[in-house]
Amino acid sequence: MKNILGIGAGYVGGPTMAMIAKKCPEYRVVVVDINPQRIVAWNSDQLPIYEPGLLELVQSARGKNLFFSTDIPKHIAEADIIFVSVNTPTKTFGLGAGKAADLQYWEKTAREIVKYSKTPKIIVEKSTVPVQTALAMQRILDANEAGIHFDVLSNPEFLAEGTAIRDLEYPDRVLIGSHETESGLKARDVLVNLYANWVPREKILATNVWSSEMSKLAANAFLAQRISSINSLTPFCEITGANIEEVGKAIGMDSRIGHYFLKPSVGFGGSCFKKDILNLVYLCEYHGLKEVATYWEQVVLMNEYQRTRFTRRILSAMFNTVAGKRIALFGFAFKANTGDTRESSAIRIAQELWQEHAKVVITDPKALDNARIDLKDILADIVLEPDPYQAARGSHAIAIITEWDEYRTLDYAKLYQSMEKPAFIFDGRNILKHRALYDIGFNVYPLGKPPLIHFGK
Numbered sequence: 001m002k003n004i005l006g007i008g009a010g011y012v013g014g015p016t017m018a019m020i021a022k023k024c025p026e027y028r029v030v031v032v033d034i035n036p037q038r039i040v041a042w043n044s045d046q047l048p049i050y051e052p053g054l055l056e057l058v059q060s061a062r063g064k065n066l067f068f069s070t071d072i073p074k075h076i077a078e079a080d081i082i083f084v085s086v087n088t089p090t091k092t093f094g095l096g097a098g099k100a101a102d103l104q105y106w107e108k109t110a111r112e113i114v115k116y117s118k119t120p121k122i123i124v125e126k127s128t129v130p131v132q133t134a135l136a137m138q139r140i141l142d143a144n145e146a147g148i149h150f151d152v153l154s155n156p157e158f159l160a161e162g163t164a165i166r167d168l169e170y171p172d173r174v175l176i177g178s179h180e181t182e183s184g185l186k187a188r189d190v191l192v193n194l195y196a197n198w199v200p201r202e203k204i205l206a207t208n209v210w211s212s213e214m215s216k217l218a219a220n221a222f223l224a225q226r227i228s229s230i231n232s233l234t235p236f237c238e239i240t241g242a243n244i245e246e247v248g249k250a251i252g253m254d255s256r257i258g259h260y261f262l263k264p265s266v267g268f269g270g271s272c273f274k275k276d277i278l279n280l281v282y283l284c285e286y287h288g289l290k291e292v293a294t295y296w297e298q299v300v301l302m303n304e305y306q307r308t309r310f311t312r313r314i315l316s317a318m319f320n321t322v323a324g325k326r327i328a329l330f331g332f333a334f335k336a337n338t339g340d341t342r343e344s345s346a347i348r349i350a351q352e353l354w355q356e357h358a359k360v361v362i363t364d365p366k367a368l369d370n371a372r373i374d375l376k377d378i379l380a381d382i383v384l385e386p387d388p389y390q391a392a393r394g395s396h397a398i399a400i401i402t403e404w405d406e407y408r409t410l411d412y413a414k415l416y417q418s419m420e421k422p423a424f425i426f427d428g429r430n431i432l433k434h435r436a437l438y439d440i441g442f443n444v445y446p447l448g449k450p451p452l453i454h455f456g457k
Contacts, residue, residue, distance in 0.1 A: 002026070002027050002028070002080045002081070003027070003028050003030070003075075003078050003079045003080050003081075004017070004020060004024075004027050004028070004029045004030070004079065004080070004081045004082075004083070005029075005030050005031075005032065005075050005076065005078075005079035005081070005082045005083070006029070006030070006031040006032070006082075006083045006085060006126075007032055007033075007072070007076075007082060007083065007084050007085065007086060007109055008031075008033060008084065008085035008086040008087070008109075008126075008127070009031045009032070009033035009035070009038050009039060009042055009048070009068065010033075010038075010049070010085065010087065011049055011051075011159075011161065011164070011271065011340065012085045012126055012127070012157050012159065013031055013033075013083065013085030013126065014031060014042060014047075014048075014049065014054075014058075015051060015054055015057070015159070015164050015165065015168060016083065016085065016126065016157065016159075016168060017029050017030075017031045017066065017083065018054070018057045018058045018061060018062075018066060019057065019165070019168040019169060020194070021061035021064075021065050021066035022057060022060055022061045022066075023169075023197045023198040024194060024197050025061075025064070025065055027065065027194075028065050028067075029061070029065055029066050029067070030066075030067045030068070030069055030075045030078075030079075031066075031067070031068050031069070032068075032069050032070060032071065032072045032075050033068075033070065034070070034072070036070050039068045039069060039070050042058070042068040043062070043068050045059075049338075049339070049340070050338060050339040050366050051161065051162070051164050051165060051337075051338065052162065052163075052165065052337055053165035053166070054164070054165055057165055072112060072116070073112075073115075073116040076112060076113055076116040076117060077116050077117065077118055077119075079121060080119075080121060080122070081121065081122045081124065081190070081191075081194075082113060082121055082122070082123050082124065083124045083126045083155075084106065084109055084110075084123065084124065084125055084126055084127055085126040085127055085157075086105045086106055086109050086127055087105055087127070088101045088102065088103060088105070088106055088127045088128055088275075089101070089102050089275065090102065090274075090275050090278055090279070096282050096286075098278065099278040099279065099281050099282035099285075101128075101275070101279045101282075103133065103136075106127060106133070106137075107136075107140065110123075110137050110140040110141060111140060113141065113150075114140065114141055114143070114144045117144070117146075117148055117150075118146070118148070119148065120148055120149040120150065120151075121148075121150055121151075122150075122151050122153060122187045122190060122191070123137065123141065123150055123151065123152045123153070124152075124153045124154075124155045124191065125137070125152065125153065125154045125155065125156070125213070126155060126156070126157055128156060128157075128216050128217070128220075128272065128275075128276055128279075133213060137152050138150070138152045138179075149183070151178070151179075151183055151184055151186075151187035152179070152209070153176060153177060153178050153184075153187055153188060153191055153209070154175075154176070154177035154178075154209045154212035154213050155174070155175065155176050155177070155191060155212070156175055156212060156213070156215065156216035157216075158171065158172065158173070158175075158216075158219065161270060161334075161335060161337070161338040161340055162335055162336055162337030162338050163337070169198065171199060171203060172203070173203050173204070173205050174195050174199050174203060174204045174205065175205050175207065175212050175215055175216075176188055176191050176192060176195075176204065176205070176206050176207070176212065177206075177207045177208055177209040177210070177211055177212025177213065178206070178208070178209055179208070179209055180208055184209075188206055192204055192206065216276070217276050217279060217280050218280075220272050220273050220276040220277065221273075221276060221277050221280055221296060221299070223261050223273065224268055224273040224274075224276075224277055224299050224300075224303070225296075225299045226260075226261035226262060227261050227265065227267075227268045227273075227303070228268075228298075228299045228300075228302040228303050228306075229302075230244070230248055230251075230261075230262045230263070230264050231264055231265065231267065231302060231303070231306045231447075232302050232306075233247060233264075233448065234264050234306070234447045234448035235309065237448040237449060238447075238448060238449060238450055238451075241450050242448075243448070243449050244264050244430070244447060244448020244449060245264075245430060245448070245449070247448070248262040248263065248264070263429075263430070264430060264447040264448045265306075265345075265403075265428060265429055265430075265447070266306060266307060266310045266345040266346075266349065266401060266428035266429070266447075267303045267304070267306040267307045267310075267345040268303055268334075268343075268345075269334030269335070269341075269342065269343040269344040269345055270334045270335065270340065270342060270343055270344075271340065271342045271343065273303075273343075274300055274303070274343050275343075277296055277297075277299055277300050278297075278300060280296055281293045281296050281297045281300075284296065304348075306345075307345045307348045307349060308348070308352070310345070310349060310399075310426070310428055310447075311348075311349050311352040311353060313426065313445060314327070314353070314397065314399065314424075314426055314445075315356060317424060317426070317443070317445055317451070317453075318396065318397060318424060321356075322353060322356050322357070322358040322396075322397075323356060323357035323358065324357065324358075324359065325358055325359065325396040325397070325420075326358075326359040326361060326394050326395040326396055326420070327353055327358045327359065327360055327361070327395060327396065327397050327399060328361050328362075328363065328388075328391040328392045328395040328397070328398045328399070329346055329349065329350060329353075329360065329361070329362045329363070329399050329401050330363055330364075330388060330391070330398055330399065330400050330401060330402070330404075330407050331346060331363075331364050331367075331400065331401040331402020331403070331404055331407065332344060332346040332347075332350075332362050332363075332364040332367040332368065332370070332371045332374075332401065332402065333346075333364055333366060333367035333370075333402050334346075334402075335402065335403065336402055336403045336404045336405065337404075338366065338367075339366035339367045339369070339370060340367070340370070341367050341370040341371060341374055344367075344374070344401075344402075345401060345428075346362070346371075346401045346402070347374050347375070349399070349401065350362060350375060350378075350382065351375070351378065354378050354381060354382065359382075359383075360381075360382040360383070361382065361383040361384075361385055361391045361395065362375075362382060362383070362384050362385070362391070363384075363385050363386060363387065363388045363390075363391035364386075364402065364404075365386070365404060365406065367402075368384045368386060371384055372384065388406075388407070388410060388415075389410075389414065389415065389418070392415045392418055392419055393418040393419070394418070394419070394420060395419050395420065395423075396419065396420045396423065396424065397423070397424035397425070397426060398415065398419075398423075398424070398425045398426070399425075399426040399428060400425070400426065400427045400428050400429050400431060400432065401428050401429070402429070403429040403431050407431065407432075408431050408432065412425075412432075412436075412437055412440055412442070413440050416440050416441050416442060421441075422443055422454065422455075423441065423442050423443065424442065424443045424444075424445065425437055425442045425443070425444050425445065426445045427444070427445065427446045427447065428447060429447075430446050430447050430448070430449075432444075434446050434449070434452055435452065437452075438452035438454075441454070443455070
């Protein structure tokens with residue numbers, strides 16, 4: 001039985017290794033992490049991350065050919081294939097701070113692989129990394145004094161939180177990049193054959209290693225650009241009377257564009273989009289491509305503008321003051337079907353409302369534990385309430401931040417009765433029936449549409 005090792009038990013490493021274990025029972029799959037509490041959680045039924053279908057997937061293979069451990073040296077030594085899924089956050093210090101990728105954890109992992117390896121191995125980049133990172137990794141690995149041969153492959157993940165298990169089982173494509181040497185091509189074939197256990201061959205795309213690394217950055221940049229593009233039109237639609245949903249539908253029906261990622265929102269979040277775009281911006285600046293860098297940086301700036309604009313709209317609609325008013329934020333995760341709050345728009349909105357002396361109450365079915373961490377500096381002044389009905393009680397306004405399905409089906413007449421009047425709803429995801437809410441009595445502020453208000457009647 002061949003041994004596969006996943007280094008990093010986070011949002012990418014854990015689910016990916018679990019799917020490989022289920023689909024490839026002839027392999028022994030081990031996931032390691034330096035955080036012992038995280039490994040304890042993976043070995044329980046209270047997994048460290050929430051993802052629909054993940055628990056059932058882990059349970060189907062755990063203890064059979066899927067194992068979680070903190071013994072990194074042992075499992076590096078035993079592995080034939082190593083998937084590296086460590087964090088590569090944006091640098092907060094030194095050259096490139098705020099834009100460049102921080103590769104210290106990645107390099108430490110490469111050096112650990114060298115230190116504990118006794119046999120040749122295939123090393124697979126799963127982390128999102130700058131283009132040509134594989135070259136640096138190869139140089140570190142090749143510097144081993146024992147003469148051990150390593151092949152470095154790029155196999156970026158294209159998972160969307162909330163649908164990660166489906167994305168792993170039925171991917172749009174699997175991208176595998178290698179050096180185009182005899183050894184590199186043989187290593188690539190090993191990984192192709194691994195994925196071919198469940199992915200159709202025509203969906204496995206083989207490229208050179210640089211194209212694979214670049215494709216990951218470019219894919220996230222393009223997706224984020226679409227969100228920022230549709231969001232950039234929302235204030236214009238609100239002013240002119242155009243309907244952003246009708247505009248988005250018309251644009252999306254163009255086969256050259258398609259309808260995905262054309263839904264307006266309070267802004268994109270998550271661990272990838274902002275980080276990867278800023279990484280791309282930094283790389284362009286580094287190579288002297290100022291105009292290209294400026295173009296892509298504007299995508300991030302538009303996202304920040306959308307978040308701030310949402311808060312300002314709340315303030316303006318509520319008579320230019322929210323001081324002392326209870327504002328209920330429905331949702332704190334950056335998107336539905338996850339507890340992840342990294343780069344969530346809710347963080348900025350909660351902070352800005354707090355700065356205006358609002359009484360902020362936050363409800364979310366999965367993300368309140370992370371909200372405690374993200375808002376630790378102002379936690380004494382806000383309320384975390386799992387029940388949306390209790391969150392709305394006594395509130396002057398409800399702001400929809402995350403598109404959880406349960407927010408679509410709440411009894412809004414009941415919510416309205418428990419709120420202060422006039423009562424407001426700010427739909428930051430356009431998931432509610434706005435005319436019906438207006439008929440109940442709410443003053444309704446959608447994104448990209450004129451508001452429905454009762455004032456002056």
